[in-house]
Amino acid sequence: MTIGEFARASRLSAKALRRYDELGLLPPARVDAYTGYRYYAGAQVERARLVAWLRRIGMPLAGVRDVCALHGTDPGAAARAVRAHWARVEAETAERRGLAASLLDRLGGNTGMDNDMTTAVVRPHALLAAALSECGRVRETNQDRAHAGPRLLAVADGYGAAGDLAAGAALAALSAVEGLPAPGGRAGDLLNALEDAVHRADAGVGAAAPGSGTTLTAGVWTGSRLALAHVGDGRAYLLRDGDLVRLTRDHTAVQARVDAGELDPAEAAAHPDRALLLRALDGAEGGSVPDLSLHEGRPGDRWLLCTDGLSAVVPDAELRTALAAGAGPEDTARALLALADGRGGPDNASCVVADVLPADSARTDWGLSGGSGSGRP
Incomplete structure (x- = not known):
């Protein structure tokens, strides 16, 4: 090979x-x-x-070497080494948790951290989602694609002469994840399957749109967790208890300079090279490795997936205000894209808004335009 x-x-x-x-x-x-x-x-x-x-899982290279050596000769010892590593991680996390609680007490801000951070019983919940994609005021065509289904949420931002085909091919290849293991499947299996789907999407982009490419941010809902795959400069956010948390990191040259301490976030936001991608799906040999993560969901949570046509022009504080305004997913999606349009609509903009509901609140009116999430052209 x-x-x-x-x-x-x-x-x-x-x-x-x-x-x-x-x-x-x-x-x-x-x-x-x-x-x-x-x-x-x-x-x-x-x-x-x-x-x-x-x-x-954060194992140091020396530990990885030891586990690999044991795997072929003594699998039980290899498993014990992994268990010991994870016990250390949990112990260190517990220690930091205690320090954080102590700090919040000192600052007068500990309002139930212990309860918030305690592992709860996991129960299946329902997801209600809507997707919308708009061309904006400047672009002649819309190369974005967005999808909101009962389990799959995704946004893709195509680029190049056939960017629309690239984005469409990526989402078409991801459609198979709707049939991934139901709630209760192992996290590793779910993430492996999602990663495989992203690699198929990468190959699909190369076949459908040679010379073009797309970003991709996609989540698969299991009933209690969202498995997230991310390549490029789309973003995923979680609104919980009024706080907006960004779940993804931009794969851009500017973000790499921020990480290296060469730029501050304010400079990065206005940098002329802020759209220069370091990772994308383009069918190139070797493929593009997605960031993978798993996030617990609970009733009241709201997820946002969006392309940079929204996140690059609308500050996080305004995203949070719109998401927390109390409107349903469809109206919220329209409100978010109206914010981008109000700033001149310089790019195609797409978003998916998804609410976690108690299981008995399930509805079936997924997305917009019959669930495709294509929105207005």
């Missing part, structure tokens, strides 16, 4: 594979003596996926 083929099969980027080769964690099966190109064996996929998941 070429490094690109192996990257897609293992869900590791080519850059990560080269790094793990240098560290001796995942050496290739063969290296071409003349070109230096790396080739992998299909039997290495399992180890590569193990490395990926160990890194996702």
Whole structure:
């Protein structure tokens, strides 16, 4: 397998594979003596996926090396090593939680943190969602796509000559996740399946729109949790108890400079290169690795997924005000895009608004325009 083929099969980027080769964690099966190109064996996929998941839970490289060595000889010992690592993580988290509670007490702001942070009994809930996409005042065509269904929420922002086809192909490939395991399935299985769907979407974009690409921010609802996949500069937010929390990080050159301390957020918002993407779905060899996360939901929560045509022109404070105004998902989606339009509508803008409701409040009027979320052209 070429490094690109192996990257897609293992869900590791080519850059990560080269790094793990240098560290001796995942050496290739063969290296071409003349070109230096790396080739992998299909039997290495399992180890590569193990490395990926160990890194996702924050295990240090030394620990990853030990677990990988034990996995083939003593799986029980490998499992105990993972359990011990996670016990340390939980202990450290508990310690920080106590320090945070103490700090809130000192500041006079501890209003039930212990109750808020206690793990609750997980029960299935219903999701009511609406999606809307609009062209804006400047663009001639709408290359955005948005979808709101009973389980799948997604926004895509296409670019290039066939950006509309790229965004459409990405959402079409993701439609399979509507049939992912029902509530109660293992989190790892769900995230793996969602990641596989994103890789299929990447390939679908390459086939449908060569030379073009798209961003993608998508969530799959399990009844109690939202599994989130993110590539590009779309965004996902959670409104809970009046507070708006951003769940995604922009994959842009400007955001990388913010992370490196070279720019502050205010400078980044007005930077001329703020739309320069570092990750997108474009069908290129090796694929684009999505950020994956899992978020617990509870009645009263409201999710927002949007393209940068909304988030780049409307400040978070105004997004929060609109989301917290009390209107239903459809009216809220229209209000959000009206805010972008009021600032000149410089780009296509799309959003999905989804409310978590008690299970007995379920409704079936998903999305707008028959659930496609396409909205007005």
